[in-house]
Amino acid sequence: MRTDLPGPRHEWLDDDAGPVVRPYTLTGGRVHPSSDGFDLVAYVTAKPDPDLAAYPELHPEHRLLVELAGRGTPVVELAADLDLAVGVVRVLLGDLLSRGLVAVHQPPRATYLPDNDILKAVVDGLRAL
């Protein structure tokens, strides 16, 4: 339990925060992905029929990500499916992106908000739910 941790209590650690973890063990200590831009709702698509055997250095989690990404899954859903923190998943996705095993499809930016047709489609879609 967190309350049994040795040493002085850290300001971040209490019942509202999550458990103490070593989340970046899986990434070999890397906390930043090799490329930016894995927005929470960026869609990741896996390369069709990837030859994962050619990449023995990849972890099982990498392979699961390729499998889960399939035809397109947002970063945040991949993290939820894998039960890994978003920060960790971003690093793993960076590894896959640099090997050409996945593609990343960025969402529209705030400065470049969806056009009125999209907003109208959202309103119509919500009304129809």
Next chain:
Amino acid sequence: MDSVRYDGERRGHRVPIALKILIAGGFGAGKTTLVSALSEVRPLQTEEILTGAGIDTDDISGVETKSTTTVAMDFGRITINDDLQLYLFGTPGQDRFWFLWDELAFGALGAVVLADTRRLADCFPSIDYFEQRGIPFVVGVNCFDDSRRFSLEAVRKALDLDPDVPMVLCDARDRQSGKTVLISLVEHVARQRGEPVPTA
């Protein structure tokens, strides 16, 4: 190349557009309840990592010595059609997790601030946050069973809201009610862009 970033080109199949909407408000205002009521799947959860020291390091030794913890993020999904999905993110309720708000708010379509009339002041920080960053928001006044009903005008005055910020009475447990709040947000976004969505 297969690693190209999204540029509108779609190979073989279409990748939907995902729009982010934040659900904010004070602790216990009904954020998670509203996300649950609206999401087509049970609300999903993931975590973002907090580190006590600065997070701008790639140094393994730094990571080893840092106390690391995570904060949970609740989110839900609404599929509008094959090309369009809404992602609803409940914001962390505590001030010290503000940095996570910046990530959630980045590129967001807008926000719903849930107000609990029993603890109206709890939603002030959320309103300040969105006002300062120019993120469109609406205020949903969550009608708890045991709370006194206030007039929307009284709440607007108490919150010192701009007259053009929509306010909606809602019941965070009710899907139809939640939909009404989201629709008022999207219409507000469209109005701010000078292209009002015609009312059906």
